[in-house]
Amino acid sequence: xxGSGKEEFIRVxxxxxxxxxxxxxxxxxxxxxxxxxxxxxxxxxxxxxxxxKHHYGIWAExxxxxxxxxxxxxxxxxxxxxxxxxxxxxxxxxxxVAVYASPKTRYNRLVARARQDAPGSYTEFKERDRRExxxxxxxxxxxxxxxxxxxxxxxxxxxxxDRLLEDL
Amino acid sequence: xxGSGKEEFIRVxxxxxxxxxxxxxxxxxxxxxxxxxxxxxxxxxxxxxxxxKHHYGIWAExxxxxxxxxxxxxxxxxxxxxxxxxxxxxxxxxxxVAVYASPKTRYNRLVARARQDAPGSYTEFKERDRRExxxxxxxxxxxxxxxxxxxxxxxxxxxxxDRLLEDL
Numbered sequence: 001x002x003g004s005g006k007e008e009f010i011r012v013x014x015x016x017x018x019x020x021x022x023x024x025x026x027x028x029x030x031x032x033x034x035x036x037x038x039x040x041x042x043x044x045x046x047x048x049x050x051x052x053k054h055h056y057g058i059w060a061e062x063x064x065x066x067x068x069x070x071x072x073x074x075x076x077x078x079x080x081x082x083x084x085x086x087x088x089x090x091x092x093x094x095x096x097v098a099v100y101a102s103p104k105t106r107y108n109r110l111v112a113r114a115r116q117d118a119p120g121s122y123t124e125f126k127e128r129d130r131r132e133x134x135x136x137x138x139x140x141x142x143x144x145x146x147x148x149x150x151x152x153x154x155x156x157x158x159x160x161x162d163r164l165l166e167d168l
Numbered sequence: 169x170x171g172s173g174k175e176e177f178i179r180v181x182x183x184x185x186x187x188x189x190x191x192x193x194x195x196x197x198x199x200x201x202x203x204x205x206x207x208x209x210x211x212x213x214x215x216x217x218x219x220x221k222h223h224y225g226i227w228a229e230x231x232x233x234x235x236x237x238x239x240x241x242x243x244x245x246x247x248x249x250x251x252x253x254x255x256x257x258x259x260x261x262x263x264x265v266a267v268y269a270s271p272k273t274r275y276n277r278l279v280a281r282a283r284q285d286a287p288g289s290y291t292e293f294k295e296r297d298r299r300e301x302x303x304x305x306x307x308x309x310x311x312x313x314x315x316x317x318x319x320x321x322x323x324x325x326x327x328x329x330d331r332l333l334e335d336l
Binding site: 001102103104129133137142143144145147148149 | 169270271272297301304305306307308309310311312313314316317
């Protein structure tokens, strides 16, 4: 969920030699390949139209082709249907890690971070949460293989992330 | 989710003077009141028929009437729609606590516990998980106000539960 600390987890993983495949980048690559001229908003539209044209899991399948090494983080999973596609191909080599922080903590972080996409209000934040959960991300979180609670300091979280990655 | 440690959390809360309202008991009370003769299976059927007759949140509403004191645990929430009913009435007095354990840990616990409803196989366990998540419990877990990870010993979990209840 936004503001939970997923990007920090990826940073720790990278420091430990993991590579990262971002599903959003896979979409952007296709936009480029098709020589489409698009801003970020229409990239989402293209992703959607490809899902309609082929099937819902098309981006999971295209992402799978990018995974060549063992220690790879897949970023950008939207829900349980996409997860099924990864699971079918990768089996028990796939490990799902959920990073949890309470809505209150996540909201405060997003506001403090003050990025362009920071929520303007708590209502706006809750609406974004709803959208994030639309494709079954809640199920993925509930059934994750590991959950890290990230309610404390950055250093505390980095230690937890490091320890988990060591154990995998 | 089954085997995560919810019952142990309730036990700790009771020791700290909390009372518990179980939504399942509310249903059973109604069965008794209507003088219906039912085994456990048809209690589920009755709960369902009442939802059809009135509306989905009928048991949340009936449960709300049972809550008279501040320190009360509500057990048996099925999903986000029921949560909304509690939230609307209780506002910020309502605190959602998720107890997380990985599917692997939960499965092993349920098998070790060997209760009558223990899963006969991992497939059966996964199917039960699916059913549990049917009404949006994944969303409730993803958006919980607090999450306790229960992957370690019972004693460790009791300490975490106790600390959280102290902080509320």
